[in-house]
Amino acid sequence: MEDVVSEVIKRALGESRIFKNREALSSDYVPDRLPHREEYIKKIAELLSPVLRVEKPSNIFIYGLTGTGKTAVVKYVIKRFVEHAEKVGIDVFKFSYVNCRNEDTNYRVLFKIGSDVGVRIPFTGLSVAELHNRLREYVDSKRIVVTIVLDEVDFLVKKVGDDLLYRLTRVNDELRRSKVSIVGITNDVKFVETLDPRVKSSLGEVEIVFPPYDALQLADILRERAALAFRDGVLEDGVVGYCASVAAREHGDARRALDLLRFAGEIAERDNASRVTVEHARKAREELELNAAMEVVRTLPYHSKLVLLSLAIGGGFAESTGSLYLVYRRVCEALGLEPLTQRRVSDLVSELDMLGILTSKVVSRGRYGKTREVALGVDSAAILKVLSSDTRIGEYVKLLKNGRNR
Ligand SMILES: Nc1ncnc2c1ncn2[C@@H]1O[C@H](COP(=O)(O)OP(=O)(O)OP(=O)(O)O)[C@@H](O)[C@H]1O
Ligand SMILES: [Mg+2]
Known part of the structure; x- marks a missing residue:
């Protein structure tokens, strides 16, 4: 009895025979290295580098299929810029990262930008126009460059239209000292075509397309993440290759590959196994596919x-x-x-x-x-x-x- 309970306690405390850091396989985790995206990291960093001289970068519009690393790359570049600013003690640029799937009203988007740049604004009660004005005044009271990342921006536009997007791309006309630049991200290529041409042209001053990963690239990505996530030696040879090839067949989605790998680990854990085998990965794939199909059936x-x-x-x-x-x-x-x-x-x-x-x-x-x-x-x-x-x-x-x- 004792043993059973201590086993449960161990698990609840996250002491796993399989994982040393399960988080490293979650999709919000921003790893220190992003294999096969060096070129894009460099390009985006270069495009954003004017902020270091308090100059406005071009607006950037990024698109590509789901799981191609758009969010990870942009977050990574921001993180590095912020680290640099902290290290050398400069305070001339700010980043605001907004996920428009979560912040899906104009008010919420502006609120998030406000809290990222450091304006105190009430949760509710102001009109969007007032909020916009306060934000603008605050930003212009300093001399800074604010880069606003609107991730999954199609969600916002589909829900409330492109009004805010338009205003944000025009805000520089009203600023005297500071500058604002926008990075829009979407995985909905059709969305780009539906945008108002004025918004499209100012948002897409620079356009970057992220291509899908192939099986070998996915395997490299998984190997790096697996080294962080799994205890040494628990991952059987072939598991990474299997997960990579399944995800590559679907359209090179790294998130799906990572989900599969994590789930394979969880199944191994559930079975009380000491290693994660290809068989666990197969089971994981079946269960994930079944869940996805069931989700379709439900609706x-x-x-x-x-x-x-x-x-x-x-x-x-x-x-x-x-x-x-x-x-x-x-x-x-x-x-x-x-x-x-x-x-x-x-x-x-x-x-x-x-x-x-x-x-x-x-x-x-x-x-x-x-x-x-x-x-x-x-x-x-x-x-x-x-x-x-x-x-x-x-x-x-x-x-x-x-x-x-x-
Ligand atoms: N080159 C890479 N190296 C390591 N991990 C990566 C790489 N590319 C993507 N990932 C990981 O894959 C997952 C999905 O990537 P990300 O969230 O960046 O996709 P996305 O292109 O933003 O997809 P979506 O359009 O669905 O938002 C994340 O966990 C991310 O860390
Ligand atoms: Mg994303």
């Missing part, structure tokens, strides 16, 4: 859920959309719902196919003509479990199970 429209339910009840396979439709009709009847037409259900099957939750293929049955076979792409039991979070479907699934057990 489907009701009748799409019913189509999945009908398929899952039939063991995850239907030999034609016609036979699937019959089950679907019975399900609707049992739930007291009006069924959609067979044609519509057939469309839903195609949509679910595109989402990767099921696969359908046309097969020829000789003189019976062609039919479309449908098969679930994920485990039936998992689907039933997720669908059961809807009370009515849950009741129905329970009834079916009891019926079968009897």
Whole structure:
């Protein structure tokens, strides 16, 4: 008994046989080295270097797919500039890092900028215009360069429009002593096209595109992070390569590669293993994929859920959309719902196919003509479990199970 408890205590205290610093694999962690991004670090540092002479850098617009290191690179450069300023004791530039997914109103963005540059402003109560004025006056009361990083800026613009963005890019016209520059970051390439041309041209004085990583680059990144995160010798050869190749196949997303590696470690821990093996990484991949698929299922429209339910009840396979439709009709009847037409259900099957939750293929049955076979792409039991979070479907699934057990 004693041993069991001390084991629990050890774990709760974070003493792990596997990890020495789990944090090093989390996505907010800014490592001291960013392999394969030296060129971008240098470029961005050079572009921002005018702040050291109290001059305004060009506005920069950075885009690239998710997990290509945009946030990590920019945070890294800022960190180094701030460290330099502290070391030599200069106070002529400020950085404000705003994540627009979290700060998604104009007020919140300005509030965050205010607190980063050191203006005291109330949480609420001011109008955005007033807030803007106070901020401007404060900044102009010194002689400084403020660089505002608007990360995931598409979130802000999609939610409240590009008004603030426009004002921020124009604020220098109203400043006499200080300067403001903007770094915009997004992973939504289409967003760039939707921007007002005036905003686009001033925000994108310099544009930088981050390319995806390939498998070898991802492996280098993982190896460095793994050395920080795992205890010596616990990582079996091949785990890093496996995680890197899985993530590279998807589009070179370093976050996904790191998540996979961390999760593999957690599974090893859960299994009380002394090493992290490729098998753990495989399991991690399966579980992550299943979770992602389940997230999609959870947010489907009701009748799409019913189509999945009908398929899952039939063991995850239907030999034609016609036979699937019959089950679907019975399900609707049992739930007291009006069924959609067979044609519509057939469309839903195609949509679910595109989402990767099921696969359908046309097969020829000789003189019976062609039919479309449908098969679930994920485990039936998992689907039933997720669908059961809807009370009515849950009741129905329970009834079916009891019926079968009897
Ligand atoms: N070259 C690299 N070396 C080490 N770690 C990296 C590197 N590139 C990315 N990472 C890590 O991968 C994860 C994702 O990177 P980051 O958050 O910078 O992606 P992003 O391009 O900002 O993605 P998103 O568009 O989704 O915000 C982070 O944990 C980051 O530290
Ligand atoms: Mg980012």
